[in-house]
Amino acid sequence: MAQQARSYHHGSLREELVREGRALLIEKGQQAVTVRELARRVGVSHGAPLRHFRDRDAVLDAIAADGFDELRGLLEAARGMGAFEPRFTEYIRAHVRFAQRNGPLMQLMFASSVDGTSAVRDPEVQSSAERFFALGAELLGERNLGSTGPMPFLVAATAEGISTLVATGRLPEDRVDEVVVAAVRALLPQIEERLGVAARDSTAAADA
Known part of the structure; x- marks a missing residue:
């Protein structure tokens, strides 16, 4: 069963993206970490992470x-x-x-x-x-x-x-x-x- 997106309510979106990106990295490897997938897992629009990270590489650097x-x-x-x-x-x-x-x-x-x-x-x-x-x-x-x-x-x-x-x-x-x-x-x-x-x-x- 596909993982459902978690609803994002409180705290720093940037920190949440890094935490979720780290979990995804360990679970499925570096290639699985994409801006779109992180947005889905956190429960925000796919453009929301780009307010904190210029691209996927920036997310990986933060992780x-x-x-x-x-x-x-x-x-x-x-x-x-x-x-x-x-x-x-x-x-x-x-x-x-x-x-x-x-x-x-x-x-x-x-x-x-x-x-x-x-x-x-x-x-x-x-x-x-x-x-x-x-x-x-x-x-x-x-x-x-x-x-x-x-x-x-x-x-x-x-x-x-x-x-x-x-x-x-x-x-x-x-x-x-x-x-x-x-x-x-x-x-x-x-x-x-x-x-x-x-x-x-x-x-x-x-x-x-």
Whole structure:
């Protein structure tokens, strides 16, 4: 049975379109996300979304930005867990859970553009991605946010790689935590070394 359009009554239409677009992306894939289909699902005229988004690509960019903001929130939550190792472990766990639930969204977020070309991303996506990587860089001891080192990208690749193994059935879900802990322990010496360098640099700067 075809899904009936939901009646839109309150709140921000833009936010509702992004939420519905994200659900549609995860349910049916990127090609299913169209302005007309979102209008139908939200219950507005097909021209109403164009008051908030110039076209379909703009909708996809907003969905990607929303994903980066959620990932940054997971990282913020993990930062409050005391010692570095447990908070880093919890972040990797949370990142893996996010990727498991939102595979098509992760693919959209980390694509070079919504259509897979090398075109420049929308400023909203770029800003959200930069905030996410900047916070990760800070957690990992990177202080020069204008030139982020490789560690935040290595951490993201590790989390996404574990998630892919689970999604493809190559890693049983009951072994995810075991693999996460092993990955953290493998990365920890490099991160702790980087944190030590950052701490020494901060002390030297304060004494100068």
